Amino acid sequence: METSRITSQPATSSPEFPLSLDTPPMEARTADALPEGPWQYEPKWDGFRCLAFKGRDAVELRAKSGKPLGRYFPELTTMLRDLAARQFVVDGEIVIEIDGRVSFDALQMRLHPAESRIRKLSAETPARLILFDALAAPGGEMLLDLPLPDRRRAIEDFVARAENAGLKLSPATTSLATARRWLRGAGRGATDGVVAKALAEPYRPGERTMIKVKRLRTADCVVGGFRYLSGKRQIGSLLLGLYNDRGQLDHVGFTSTIASDERAALTKRLEA
Known part of the structure; x- marks a missing residue:
């Protein structure tokens, strides 16, 4: 997950540890x-x-x-x-x-x-x-x-x-x-x-x-479902799948790279 930028200066160390437990990793x-x-x-x-x-x-x-x-x-x-x-x-x-x-x-x-x-x-x-x-x-x-x-x-x-x-x-x-x-x-x-x-x-x-x-790999996936954005009635992510040798659809990941101006139309389309 992406987080907001944290200052590079760690807090003062405690008597117990050499550095503050709030010190973030590089x-x-x-x-x-x-x-x-x-x-x-x-x-x-x-x-x-x-x-x-x-x-x-x-x-x-x-x-x-x-x-x-x-x-x-x-x-x-x-x-x-x-x-x-x-x-x-x-x-x-x-x-x-x-x-x-x-x-x-x-x-x-x-x-x-x-x-x-x-x-x-x-x-x-x-x-x-x-x-x-x-x-x-x-x-x-x-x-x-x-x-x-x-x-x-x-x-x-x-x-x-x-x-x-x-x-x-x-x-x-x-x-x-x-x-x-x-x-x-x-x-x-x-x-x-x-x-x-x-x-x-x-x-x-x-x-x-x-x-x-x-190392990136690409695949043509089936959209098997979707999740809404938190607190909104618009699509937040698509659930992706691939068919296995038995013809069953296995979940393989998700994508959340959906442009804001496309969400409303895509939500309407997939809800149908």
């Missing part, structure tokens, strides 16, 4: 092609973006929206609490693997109101935290103003010292050819594109200074 703007030049490229994981905060004892997981994620992934909270390292903030993606493949559906199943259900799923399909940046090193040293290569060395050292199966280091490369190969292979499970980060840039919380490129 974000990316969409582009059609990968940039050339002094960039680092990383896979764009198909999971839940997460900033992980650890103080002297407490652990907090925060989504890109700022909402707490810890209750949905108790195994990650426990894992981070058990690490010897203290007073750090790291940036990554929460993923769950089913039969060796990353499953976004398994992630969504965790967003359940019943704690007993979450505990059961956390034991059956434990999540992992794939890390790709560091905002504060263990001990509370601030890394926000450092260029990317320095922060990359910090996160590599953090994962290596942790020696925990629940943590994984995201691959990175400065080779455009390698990044393009990753992009060609995206969209088939674990990743859905490639993210580019300028090597000389600091970490800018809340700003869209990174570039993301997704």
